[in-house]
Amino acid sequence: xxxxxxxxxxxxxxxxxxxxxxxxxxxxxxxxxxxxxxxxxxxxxxxxxxxxxxxxxxxxxxxxxxxxxxxxxxxxxxxxxxxxxxxxxxxxxxxxxxxxxxxxxxxxxxxxxxxxxxxxxxxxxxxxxxxxxxxxxxxxxxxxxxxxxxxxxxxxxxxxxxxxxxxxxxxxxxxxxxxxxxxxxxxxxxxxxxxxxxxxxxxxxxxxxxxxxxxxxxxxxxxxxxxxxxxxxxxxxxxxxxxxxxxxxxxxxxxxxxxxxxxxxxxxxxxxxxxxxxxxxx
Amino acid sequence: xxxxxxxxxxxxxxxxxxxxxxxxxxxxxxxxxxxxxxxxxxxxxxxxxxxxxxxxxxxxxxxxxxxxxxxxxxxxxxxxxxxxxxxxxxxxxxxxxxxxxxxxxxxxxxxxxxxxxxxxxxxxxxxxxxxxxxxxxxxxxxxxxxxxxxxxxxxxxxxxxxxxxxxxxxxxxxxxxxxxxxxxxxxxxxxxxxxxxxxxxxxxxxxxxxxxxxxxxxxxxxxxxxxxxxxxxxxxxxxxxxxxxxxxxxxxxxxxxxxxxxxxx
Ligand SMILES: Nc1ncnc2c1ncn2[C@@H]1O[C@H](COP(=O)(O)OP(=O)(O)O)[C@@H](O)[C@H]1O
Ligand SMILES: [Mg+2]
Numbered sequence: 378x379x380x381x382x383x384x385x386x387x388x389x390x391x392x393x394x395x396x397x398x399x400x401x402x403x404x405x406x407x408x409x410x411x412x413x414x415x416x417x418x419x420x421x422x423x424x425x426x427x428x429x430x431x432x433x434x435x436x437x438x439x440x441x442x443x444x445x446x447x448x449x450x451x452x453x454x455x456x457x458x459x460x461x462x463x464x465x466x467x468x469x470x471x472x473x474x475x476x477x478x479x480x481x482x483x484x485x486x487x488x489x490x491x492x493x494x495x496x497x498x499x500x501x502x503x504x505x506x507x508x509x510x511x512x513x514x515x516x517x518x519x520x521x522x523x524x525x526x527x528x529x530x531x532x533x534x535x536x537x538x539x540x541x542x543x544x545x546x547x548x549x550x551x552x553x554x555x556x557x558x559x560x561x562x563x564x565x566x567x568x569x570x571x572x573x574x575x576x577x578x579x580x581x582x583x584x585x586x587x588x589x590x591x592x593x594x595x596x597x598x599x600x601x602x603x604x605x606x607x608x609x610x611x612x613x614x615x616x617x618x619x620x621x622x623x624x625x626x627x628x629x630x631x632x633x634x635x636x637x638x639x640x641x642x643x644x645x646x647x648x649x650x651x652x653x654x655x656x657x658x659x
Numbered sequence: 660x661x662x663x664x665x666x667x668x669x670x671x672x673x674x675x676x677x678x679x680x681x682x683x684x685x686x687x688x689x690x691x692x693x694x695x696x697x698x699x700x701x702x703x704x705x706x707x708x709x710x711x712x713x714x715x716x717x718x719x720x721x722x723x724x725x726x727x728x729x730x731x732x733x734x735x736x737x738x739x740x741x742x743x744x745x746x747x748x749x750x751x752x753x754x755x756x757x758x759x760x761x762x763x764x765x766x767x768x769x770x771x772x773x774x775x776x777x778x779x780x781x782x783x784x785x786x787x788x789x790x791x792x793x794x795x796x797x798x799x800x801x802x803x804x805x806x807x808x809x810x811x812x813x814x815x816x817x818x819x820x821x822x823x824x825x826x827x828x829x830x831x832x833x834x835x836x837x838x839x840x841x842x843x844x845x846x847x848x849x850x851x852x853x854x855x856x857x858x859x860x861x862x863x864x865x866x867x868x869x870x871x872x873x874x875x876x877x878x879x880x881x882x883x884x885x886x887x888x889x890x891x892x893x894x895x896x897x898x899x900x901x902x903x904x905x906x907x908x909x910x911x912x913x914x915x916x917x918x919x920x921x922x923x924x
Binding site for chain 2: 511512515516517519520522523524525526527
């Protein structure tokens with residue numbers, strides 16, 4: 378067979394490489410939505426039956442309960458370090474009373490949901506991909522299908538639901554511990570007045586801040602669940618394929634969290650502006 | 660049932676390719692009821708692919724698959740469920756669920772498909788009986804990771820028969836691969852026993868000539884996409900075709916050796 382001209386021309390080779398990568402991307406993108414559609418479609422039937430709950434609750438334990446310590450720790454340290462970084466500036470302006478309120482607002486709006494999401498992606502997302510990927514390469518997914526059980530319903534829907542519902546709960550833990558951490562450093566290290574700390578928090582932080590953070594975390598959790606499960610279901614054979622899929626899950630979940638955060642931030646701020654107008658924080 | 664004398668499973672002109680690789684090329688195969696049909700062939704010739712077409716885990720590019728006279732290759736995943744309750748698989752890697760005990764694994768097809776019509780005690784009792792049949796009584800609380808290769812295979816066989824009513828067909832994918840000769844013999848006897856006691860049609864895929872000879876009523880050899888031998892085990896062992904003879908005797912093909920030598924240079 379004569380060598381095809383396309384392959385010898387570097388530019389053409391680059392072109393064909395890019396176009397095949399693009400084709401692969403769109404193929405995966407399409408498959409991902411079909412996969413997600415199936416997983417979501419089974420939510421109602423899974424929630425009515427007792428068996429659905431028997432599958433869901435253990436997942437909640439593995440994904441949620443096991444993540445609580447690490448998320449509480451992350452939250453605490455972030456709350457602490459924000460006070461450390463903000464103290465000098467606020468002190469110079471004579472506004473240390475308000476520092477706590479600023480820190481808690483940023484925790485509720487951004488840091489709580491994003492950090493809880495990232496920790497969930499790292500701890501639970503990787504584990505989900507590894508588990509489902511192993512099931513994939515050892516033919517367990519095929520075995521499920523061959524016994525007339527739908528692997529997406531059995532494996533993906535409960536994991537997706539657990540990630541979706543637990544992300545906001547874990548965010549609450551991160552917010553709470555961040556606030557306590559901030560208070561400890563504020564009062565314990567810098568000797569700030571405790572009463573204005575709490576007073577200004579009640580004056581500044583609104584239900585909207587807490588609510589929009591939790592709302593965003595719902596999306597983060599959902600994205601983590603679907604991406605991790607999808608990668609597990611579609612990993613290459615062998616231990617190496619599973620390992621790669623795990624890394625990929627974390628990277629993609631992480632990027633998705635940040636992208637969703639930006640997008641939802643824009644939308645939610647726009648809504649706030651329309652409904653309530655501008656709000657000065659200080 | 661419908662037509663007891665006709666073939667229980669029939670493949671007509673089934674072709675399957677993955678990209679440019681043509682794995683199955685116009686396969687015709689009629690599997691007789693209550694006989695063990697063995698498909699032999701070198702690794703990578705598409706034996707597992709062929710089996711997966713029978714349970715709808717892969718769809719043919721061209722051709723049709725029939726189960727008891729009903730065309731099944733175009734069914735939706737939901738419509739496959741009643742068919743799959745009559746055809747069980749023993750996978751090459753066993754595919755036991757790691758997170759479940761042996762008993763839960765064996766009980767799984769029953770708890771899944773019967774929609775709660777069997778109560779839990781009855782399911783457990785049936786699962787225990789299936790474990791007894793494969794000689795693993797008392798293994799219920801163990802996890803798959805705690806079992807040897809042969810024991811895992813036997814659990815997989817127990818799971819395959821653990822549906823009520825019992826399956827009409829069991830597909831075995833390389834049931835003796837990776838087992839020592841003694842344990843292979845146990846599995847071979849078990850496959851024969853399934854045929855006799857559970858009255859099931861067996862389709863066995865293997866690259867082990869000994870297994871083929873022991874469990875097979877009919878042996879076919881798959882070679883680059885189609886069958887090049889078909890007959891009783893004795894007939895296939897006596898075949899004149901050099902490709903079949905080399906497989907039966909376990910000698911390499913000249914082309915393999917020349918490519919090996921080419922690699923060394
Ligand atoms: N899902 C798949 N996608 C792509 N290629 C596949 C797939 N399944 C099998 N193949 C290819 O088909 C060929 C036959 O595979 P298989 O049926 O597993 O062989 P064996 O006879 O050893 O069981 C192999 O070359 C394998 O790479
Ligand atoms: Mg195989």
